[in-house]
Amino acid sequence: xxxxxxxxxxxxxxxxxxxxxxxxxxxxxxxxxxxxxxxxxxxxxxxxxxxxxxxxxxxxxxxxxxxxxxxxxxxxxxxxxxxxxxxxxxxxxxxxxxxxxxxxxxxxxxxxxxxxxxxxxxxxxxxxxxxxxxxxxxxxxxxxxxxxxxxxxxxxxx
Numbered sequence: 001x002x003x004x005x006x007x008x009x010x011x012x013x014x015x016x017x018x019x020x021x022x023x024x025x026x027x028x029x030x031x032x033x034x035x036x037x038x039x040x041x042x043x044x045x046x047x048x049x050x051x052x053x054x055x056x057x058x059x060x061x062x063x064x065x066x067x068x069x070x071x072x073x074x075x076x077x078x079x080x081x082x083x084x085x086x087x088x089x090x091x092x093x094x095x096x097x098x099x100x101x102x103x104x105x106x107x108x109x110x111x112x113x114x115x116x117x118x119x120x121x122x123x124x125x126x127x128x129x130x131x132x133x134x135x136x137x138x139x140x141x142x143x144x145x146x147x148x149x150x151x152x153x154x155x156x157x158x
Contacts, residue, residue, distance in 0.1 A: 002075060003153055005068040006082075010145045012061050017142050019053055020135045028128045031107070035120035040112035042104070050104060058093070065089065072148075081148035085141050092137050100134065103127050 027048060031041040041047050065086060072078040103123065110120065 002068075002072045002078070003149070005064065005071050006078065006145070006149050009061070009064045009068045010142070010149050012057065012064055013138075013142050013145055016057055016061060017135075017138055019057070020138055023050070024128070024132055024135050028131065032121075032124035032128050035107070035117055035124050036110050036112050036114055037116070038112075039107050039110055039120075042108050043112060044108075047108075050108075061089075075151065075153065077151040078148045081144050081151070085144045085148070088137060088141055088144070092134055092141075095134060100127065100131065 027041070027050075031038050031048075042050055065082070069079065069082040069086060072082060104127070107120075107124065107127075
């Protein structure tokens with residue numbers, strides 16, 4: 001059961017990384033290209049919903065990461081990797097709630113009509129640049145999870 005929960009956690013974070021890379025490479029360059037008109041790509045009712053995917057998968061990731069940590073607690077090496085993952089994940093989630101989510105919500109709620117806005121262009125550029133740092137951190141989390149999953153399944157002294 002310990003390996004299975006950790007393996008499922010790795011798979012889930014793999015999906016999150018795939019979604020993150022897709023958003024960084026394909027979606028973000030388009031919605032940030034010429035604001036506010038380009039914001040239409042991420043606005044209801046016809047735009048992409050960035051929140052539906054992320055909320056669902058991050059809730060699942062939070063739950064599975066905690067379950068994997070609890071079930072693998074007696075496996076010292078796995079536990080240590082998972083504690084580092086949890087710490088890094090909390091830092092990234094904190095940055096998301098403090099900056100990324102409020103800013104993308106502001107972009108989603110900005111009318112897409114009107115002339116090019118240098119202010120919105122600068123904000124969108126900053127968002128996309130910083131988001132790459134977040135994605136790199138999430139790839140680091142994935143690597144740490146892979147290192148955890150290859151650790152032997154024997155129980156160590158706590």
